[in-house]
Amino acid sequence: MPELPEVETTARSLQRQVAGDVIESxxxxxxNNLLKSPAEEIARTLEGARIExxxxxxxxxxxxxxxxxxxxxxHVPAPQAQWVVHLGMTGRLLVCDAAAVRAKHxxxxxxxxxxxxxxxxxxxxxxxxxxxxxxxxxxPGSEPxxxxxxxxxxxxxxxxxxxxxxLLNQKLLSGIGNxxxxxxxxxxxxxxxxxxxxxxxxxxxxxxxAIQQVLAEAIAAGGSSISDxxxxxxxxxxxxxxxxxxxxxxxxxxxxxxxxxxxxxAGRSSHYCPRCQK
DNA sequence: ACTATTTCCTGGATGC
DNA sequence: TGCATCCAGGAAATAG
Numbered sequence: 001m002p003e004l005p006e007v008e009t010t011a012r013s014l015q016r017q018v019a020g021d022v023i024e025s026x027x028x029x030x031x032n033n034l035l036k037s038p039a040e041e042i043a044r045t046l047e048g049a050r051i052e053x054x055x056x057x058x059x060x061x062x063x064x065x066x067x068x069x070x071x072x073x074x075h076v077p078a079p080q081a082q083w084v085v086h087l088g089m090t091g092r093l094l095v096c097d098a099a100a101v102r103a104k105h106x107x108x109x110x111x112x113x114x115x116x117x118x119x120x121x122x123x124x125x126x127x128x129x130x131x132x133x134x135x136x137x138x139x140p141g142s143e144p145x146x147x148x149x150x151x152x153x154x155x156x157x158x159x160x161x162x163x164x165x166x167l168l169n170q171k172l173l174s175g176i177g178n179x180x181x182x183x184x185x186x187x188x189x190x191x192x193x194x195x196x197x198x199x200x201x202x203x204x205x206x207x208x209x210a211i212q213q214v215l216a217e218a219i220a221a222g223g224s225s226i227s228d229x230x231x232x233x234x235x236x237x238x239x240x241x242x243x244x245x246x247x248x249x250x251x252x253x254x255x256x257x258x259x260x261x262x263x264x265x266a267g268r269s270s271h272y273c274p275r276c277q278k
Numbered sequence: 279a280c281t282a283t284t285t286c287c288t289g290g291a292t293g294c
Numbered sequence: 295t296g297c298a299t300c301c302a303g304g305a306a307a308t309a310g
Binding site for chain 1: 280281282283284286287288289
């Protein structure tokens with residue numbers, strides 16, 4: 001479940017490995033429901049393009065491309081184009097040697113001038129691939145890291161939905177998923193079922209601080225390696241060792257020893273300490 | 279305009 | 295051992 005910290009880690013890993021490299025050709029699997037743009041358009045946009053920069057926006061990986069103008073020998077920044085990848089649940093962008101065995105569920109392979117390949121692999125096929133040209137790509141909600149404190153409360157206060165659901169709503173904040181929503185709510189001592197509108201100003205501030213803290217720590221740890229997540233170089237993260245509630249149903253709360261509870265909110269499992277969180 | 283529920287998808291875990 | 299069933303969840307689609 002790549003969320004913001006995992007996507008950030010993957011984007012940084014890609015930036016280190018492939019920035020400046022040129023995509024020479026692209027192979028796309030047939031019969032592909034992961035494509036938000038037509039396969040031909042993706043191939044046309046990627047082939048011959050130089051990878052300028054790889055970065056994260058929400059849970060999206062945005063790859064800025066410099067396309068070669070037809071006939072010209074050099075790369076020019078215009079027309080501006082971007083390759084946008086969403087990892088979904090089990091998506092992976094991996095850089096490897098062209099000779100490496102192609103994993104099952106490989107949906108796209110970009111052959112690089114350096115002799116390596118950038119591959120998109122996604123067993124569960126919840127990922128999404130698209131190319132954007134013209135207007136730059138925009139994530140649906142606002143960026144959680146460094147969000148304005150006052151704007152943060154204003155975003156959630158009108159919502160009647162449980163705060164947990166609101167945190168998962170990417171149109172509000174872009175990047176938080178199930179793990180980091182649960183971990184943030186624990187640190188803020190707020191129960192996931194509380195209606196967003198019921199939170200006090202102080203609680204919103206605690207939640208804001210908790211989100212900043214959890215995301216920063218998780219990025220520093222290289223993300224959480226759950227269900228085989230690894231970054232673009234194949235390195236695992238280790239923030240899963242620091243989860244205080246996620247995946248700890250029945251285990252003692254690390255603060256008060258009360259067994260951690262798991263409930264389902266909006267179809268998602270939510271973990272919390274019934275004593276620490278109000 | 280909101281909010282809640284269903285759907286997509288496959289590997290791994292569980293149960294008999 | 296083998297086969298069926300359940301479960302995980304991001305976000306779009308659908309329903310209310």
